[in-house]
Amino acid sequence: MNLKLQWLKNKMLSLNLQGMIISNPTNIKYLTNIEAEGTLIITPKENIYITDGRYIEYVHSILTLFDEIIVYNVNDISKEDYENFFMFCENIGFEENYISYATYKEYIRKFKINNFVETEHIIEKQRMIKDEEELSNIIKACNITDECFKYIISYIKPGMTEKQIAKEIDEYYTERTDGISFETIVASGENSSKPHAVPSNRKIQNQDIITIDMGCKVNGYCSDMTRTIFVGEPTEEMKKVYDLVLNNQKFALDQYKEGCSTRQVTKLVENDFKLNGHDLIHSLGHGVGLEIHEPPYISYRNDAQLKENMVVTDEPGIYIPGKFGVRIEDTVQITKFGCISLTKSEKNYIII
Amino acid sequence: MNLKLQWLKNKMLSLNLQGMIISNPTNIKYLTNIEAEGTLIITPKENIYITDGRYIEYVHSILTLFDEIIVYNVNDISKEDYENFFMFCENIGFEENYISYATYKEYIRKFKINNFVETEHIIEKQRMIKDEEELSNIIKACNITDECFKYIISYIKPGMTEKQIAKEIDEYYTERTDGISFETIVASGENSSKPHAVPSNRKIQNQDIITIDMGCKVNGYCSDMTRTIFVGEPTEEMKKVYDLVLNNQKFALDQYKEGCSTRQVTKLVENDFKLNGHDLIHSLGHGVGLEIHEPPYISYRNDAQLKENMVVTDEPGIYIPGKFGVRIEDTVQITKFGCISLTKSEKNYIII
Secondary structure (H helix, E strand, O other): OHHHHHHHHHHHHHOOOOEEEEEEHHHHHHHHHOOOOOOEEEEOOOOOEEEOOOHHHHHHHOOHHHOOOEEEEHHHOHHHHHHHHHOOOEEEEOOOOOOOOOOHHHHHHHHHOEOOOOOOHHHHHHEEEEHHHHHHHHHHHHHHHHHHHHHHHHHOOOOHHHHHHHHHHHHHHHHHHHHHHOEEEEEHHHHHOOOOOOOOEEOOOOEEEEEEOOEEOOOEEEEOOEEEEEEEOOOOHHHHHHHHHHHHHHHHHHOOOOOHHHHHHHHHHHHHHHHHHOOOOOOEEEOOOOOOOEEEEEEOEEEEEEOOOEEEOOOOOOEEEEOOEOEEEEEEOOOOOEEEEEOOOOOOOOEE | HHHHHHHHHHHHHHHOOOOEOOOOHHHHHHOOOOOOOOOOEEEOEEEEEOOOOOHHHHHHHHHOHHEEEEEHHHHHHHHHHHHOOOOOOOEEEEOOOEEEEEHHHHHHOOOOOOOEEEEHHHHHHHHOOOOOHHHHHHHHHHHHHHHHHHHHHHHHHOHHHHHOOOOOHHHHHHOOOOOOOOOOOEEEEEHOOOOOOOOOOEEOOOOEEEEEEEOOOOOOEEEEEEEEEOOOOHHHHHHHHHHHHHHHHHHHHHHOOOOOHHHHHHHHHHHHHHHHHOOOOOEEEEEOOOEEEEEEEEEEEEEEEOOOOEEEEOOOEEEEEEEEEEEEEEEEEEOOOOEEOOOOOOOOOOOO
């Protein structure tokens, strides 16, 4: 059996679960490498992946004997099959955050489940700690992001639209990677005051500030980086906000290490923003892996501790509605005594 | 209040629901035009959209006074606010397919809900029937898809990769529309035997068959079309399969009209495939609107009746593993006495 499934079977044993239904597609990709629509079922007898006709051929091309997973076409499974999967099982785990209320009810009926047990993100928790292969993929994605950023600051000229710049980034990634890890943000001028701006037809002008939030995927693993750059000399107000964001971004990097409290580091950044008359309106960071946003979430609402080989972002931002915004973000690997920036692009004023 | 919200309030009245929590983002877009992360809540007193700091500014830019929706930042809502929203309400509707089991439990606790009622896709059912504005958007998306297809068959040359062709389609759409409505499929040679193929670096060769499944979005509304084309003269086997698919695709179009049973039409196509030694391994079609796949689903597992102003696809396909596949698909509007093909590209042998 593959190592990740073996880990899961051991974990289930320790939780007294005789079976489990895995619905989160990212968890299925993590455990099996399959990216399709389907459900992974761990029974006492066998591991089963249930999908439909569209994916059968693809799934067989991904799995190896080593995975020990039997593939079923959902249309070939009888009422009796469903009832047999978990026969004589007491406790069956499920992903309470990844099945709808309707599916929850359907499963209990269809599988005749005795005791359906919430598993509280057991797989997501394991996914927070990256192994060597996962780290290697993320590092590749971050390196290509640095290269793409270097290219894009030489490419941007006044008169280009935000959409055109975003498209250039997307193409750079498409040619070299599995593609973008989220919708590229290029937000210029007053658009930069929206943390979640969508690239528009606004043209880059002199004296603009431009926030670029970008990332790609390598073998399914993501990178995430934001830089805020200037077209021509920034105003004193822009500089002041930029310096405040950058100082706090660096301060947080200094705190990031095994044992760091995510709530505390966020509070410290928030306090410094408040002291300077600004708010931290989103979280300070998030885990990065198969998903662009995954646990741990670094915010004051969530008290997690950073651990070795977590990969997280550090991305404070300040947004002044109708005027401008600044966000600076790196993807970093947590170590026992600090953190390693995996994205390494320039963070001092970049003026084009 | 906007007309769609007004419809919903009347529908809720008829179902004896005093409140409703709407979680499906597409239903929220349908009712409010908002595309963000958040929840729409209909209470006896007011309509509320709950989101977070990232979207507040954007949401205010989308809503008009006419919508009568109050926007809340999730972080500003107190325990008491939650309990007040549905105070003195007996029955509160929820979307059982769109909230996780975990959220279901959280809502009951947080909103102190008396009786939480499954609403069985009431909004999705309404969305099946398109109004004039919706039809106009879908027709625009279909027209541009026809134009794009015309362009792409003049563009394809042996030696190009599937990825390169898919990218050209994507760019055509990006320049003219809101972008693709799903990941473009360009599947050549043996890759065409996978109904859900992802464009690869395989180069187009003489004697290839190429399946192209493509669509775009206009104001959020989708188009969906598939054509299977030949590079050089097709073999007799290819022609035989192509003719079988095309005849059945046309046959289904002849059946599509108000009152047509989706199960029966699928069965008829399936029977003809079986008589000729093939299987229908996916459904015959699906609704198209704000989502690329939405109800009604046209398959033998689902007995719906087609109705006037539904927009659905007709897309039979035959896939011979390791050899080749053929799929032909149009997006069509159902009328009282027939259907209107909204995609109109050539369906006879296209040989490039």
